[in-house]
Amino acid sequence: MIIGEWKPIEEIVTMLDKHKNVLLVGCATCMAECSAGGEKEVETLAPLLRMAMKVKGRTINIYTKTLERQCEWEFIEELTPIIPKVEAVLSLACGIGVQAIAERFPEVRVYPGVNTTSLAIREEPGLWAVRCEACGDCMLAETFGLCPIARCAKGLLNGPCGGTRNDGKCEVDENVDCVWKLIVERASACGRIEDLMNIRKAKQWSHSSHGGQKRMLREDLRP
Amino acid sequence: MRLRVGTRLENILQEGHFAVTVEVGPPRGANPDVMRKKADLLRGCADAFNVTDNQTAVVRMSSLGGAKILLDEGLEPVMQMTVRDRNRIALQSDLLGAWALGLRNCLCISGDHQKAGAQGKLKGHPGAKNVYDVDSIQLISILKNLGDKAVQEGGDSLDEPAPFFIGAAWTPFAPPEDFRVIRLAKKIKAGADFIQTQAVFDVARFKSSMEKAHKMGLTEKAAILAGIIVPKSAGMLRYMNNNVxxxxxxxxxxxRLKSAKDTQTEAVKITIELIEAVRFIPGVKGVHLQAIEAEEMLPEIIKKAGLLPRPKIA
Amino acid sequence: MDSKIDKGKFEPEMVVLFCQHCMGKDEDPKAALNKISGLKAEFLIMPCSSKVETSHMVKILADGADGLLVVGCKTDRCRFLTGSTMAEKRVDYARGLLDEIRMGVDRLRMERGEELSCLQMMALVQSQADAVRALGPNPMKGAKKR
Structure with a gap:
């Protein structure tokens, strides 16, 4: 799923500075799963913002709504009756949802309430960790199902750097396993360590965002 | 035997001399005299001088600039190059520029992550966007092809080849330890001519890593220089043991260093003992000495280790 | 206890969310409240303190309560094993939010109790009311008719 976390309240308050009527929109898909922008979070942030504004001597009227998915036009339509009542929308969706609303309703200002951080898995309750960078050129076959693009701080393709800590953690974060240590362990367990002898050539980053704006076109699906 | 590039370091190794390289850190500033002073201090003490590339991700004079100053002072530099800050376009362009200026040795490394700089006393640039377009092994391949085939990574040809004497790093003890020698093999397969290792203090452990490398035939294919850091104090050793x-x-x-009456004398003694110990490990072709912020200690150490004068080459 | 209230500049309106299991049998805090002059508190009983959500706590304060007290069972006495621990984590999280918006973290607290008498419960409420008094009235007062 896509994960994200609330922006600092102070930043949100500053964004909404000039607005009196705001629509706070949640997204019941990824942002609900990662507890950043589902209905619970919308119903927490709305009263919190009212208080935060009041502390600063201002009042704000906040409408709330949580959509099934903010990245689908059909669901976004549900906002149509509320939009005329507000000057701004604060979206708790990932960056995709924020932009979809901005695109659909150009007459209102749209603000992000969430910093979208990565494509991640919920490893344990309350703990999410990155798994994919959407590089467009998946190499998981070569790395025994563990991604060094997403999970190595240096995105190394040919083995671990010299910075692996003695306990096997990454030099950049003591809480994170060196993914190359995990890859080597997986390869050894499969009896295929020699597969890691091959030199992986420089990656074609043109398949990722570095190659320009990504589009995917499927003529067979088009109307 | 024909030399591939013809640097002094390559010559020394080819002729079977025990090589000495030392590390010279560029200043956090633009004053060339800092490099010139270090050159004066270390002239004649080593066969080649590594110029670091923004180590610990703290901005310093570039390794290219620093290396050129050493070259002008009559020292042979090893330009270190990390893949942290430059993509393959910038790396190759800088390599061509470096070659044009007369730099011929290059050490290819991943580089410390930009967050590393924020861990010490300095601020560094932890908010920087890193590059890591290629990794250190791919950089070795790039250098190999610039020299042997006069071809860029993307496939375009060069007007003429730009051969470098290619170096790589080896950290034999970090986990996953069994893979470290395989990674060394990959670096050599990619084209590394010489290897400078992470600091060795545990000689017995290093010896066993060298045996593995020797068995794989790696010591014949590349010259391994054992890394030795001058231990300035017991506290520094403790810190390195726990944090590096x-x-x-x-x-x-x-x-031993803690209970020494005169720390500096003992530090020199320990360094010399380490040099002598690694010297007789089969496959070790030289030492790479680092005296972090204490380069003035090096001439005495190298002299007392019986490594002076450095051999002349034809 | 009564004398303390008189010293304050205002009488905080407290809300108490409490687990049904943390009070003694037959103890009725609402009845006890009437006997203590000056203390304004609304008591809401829960099947377990873990039923409290962050959104509930924030909303109660945004609706104008001066202080909110969550009372759960002692750590090893929770009928749902980790219920009161989870409640405490949520309270801590919500306190962090209050701190972030400078509302004063002590408007929200969690206490634990077992077989509490009405008097003991009132003492807990009173103690937090004292802390809330130092913060002054909730700026949201009157936001919603309570």
């Missing part, structure tokens, strides 16, 4: 990945300092050594 891949550095393993035996407890006895820490105690």
């Amino acid at each position: 990945p891949g550095v393993d300092v035996p407890e006895d050594l820490i105690k």
Whole structure:
């Protein structure tokens, strides 16, 4: 799923500075799963913002709504009756949802309430960790199902750097396993360590965002 | 035997001399005299001088600039190049520029992550966007092809080849330890001519890593220079043991330095003993000495280790 | 206890969310409240303190309560094993939010109790009311008719 976390309240308050009527929109898909922008979070942030504004001597009227998915036009339509009542929308969706609303309703200002951080898995309750960078050129076959693009701080393709800590953690974060240590362990367990002898050539980053704006076109699906 | 590039370092190794390289850190500023002073201090003490590339991700004079100053002072530099800050376009362009200026040795490394700089006393640039377009092994391949085939990574040809004497790093003790020698093999397969290792304090452990490398035939294919850091104090050893990945300092050594009457004298003694110990490990072709912020200690150490004068080459 | 209230500049309106299991049998805090002059508190009983959500706590304060007290069972006495621990984590999280918006973290607290008498419960409420008094009235007062 896509994960994200609330922006600092102070930043949100500053964004909404000039607005009196705001629509706070949640997204019941990824942002609900990662507890950043589902209905619970919308119903927490709305009263919190009212208080935060009041502390600063201002009042704000906040409408709330949580959509099934903010990245689908059909669901976004549900906002149509509320939009005329507000000057701004604060979206708790990932960056995709924020932009979809901005695109659909150009007459209102749209603000992000969430910093979208990565494509991640919920490893344990309350703990999410990155798994994919959407590089467009998946190499998981070569790395025994563990991604060094997403999970190595240096995105190394040919083995671990010299910075692996003695306990096997990454030099950049003591809480994170060196993914190359995990890859080597997986390869050894499969009896295929020699597969890691091959030199992986420089990656074609043109398949990722570095190659320009990504589009995917499927003529067979088009109307 | 024909020399591939013809640097002094390559010559020394080819002729079977025990090589000495030392590390010279560029200043956090633009004053060339800092490099010139270090050159004066170390002239004649080593066969080649590594110029670091923004180590610990703290901005310093570029390794290219620093290396050129050393070259002008008559020292042979090893330009270190990390893949942290430059993509393959910038790396190759800088390599061509470096070659044009007369730099011929290049050490290819991943580089410390930009967050590393924020861990010490300095601020560094932890908010920087890193590059890591290619990794250190791919950089070795790039250098190999610039030299052997006069071809860029993307496939375009060069007007003429730009051969470098290619170096790589080896951290034999970091986890996953069994893979470290395989990674060394990959670097050599990619084209590394010489290897400078992470600091060795545990000689017995290093010896066993060298045996693995020797068995794989790696010591014949590339010249391995054992990395030795001058231990300035017991506290520094303790710090490195606890915080520098891949550095393993035996407890006895820490105690020895701690109980020494004169730390500096003992530090020199320990360094010399380490040099002598690694010297006779089969496959070790030289030493790479680092005296972090204490380069003035090096001439005495190298002299007392019986490594002066450095051999002349034809 | 009564004398303390008189010293304050205002009488905080407290809300108490409490687990049904943390009070003694037959103890009725609402009845006890009437006997203590000056203390304004609304008591809401829960099947377990873990039923409290962050959104509930924030909303109660945004609706104008001066202080909110969550009372759960002692750590090893929770009928749902980790219920009161989870409640405490949520309270801590919500306190962090209050701190972030400078509302004063002590408007929200969690206490634990077992077989509490009405008097003991009132003492807990009173103690937090004292802390809330130092913060002054909730700026949201009157936001919603309570």
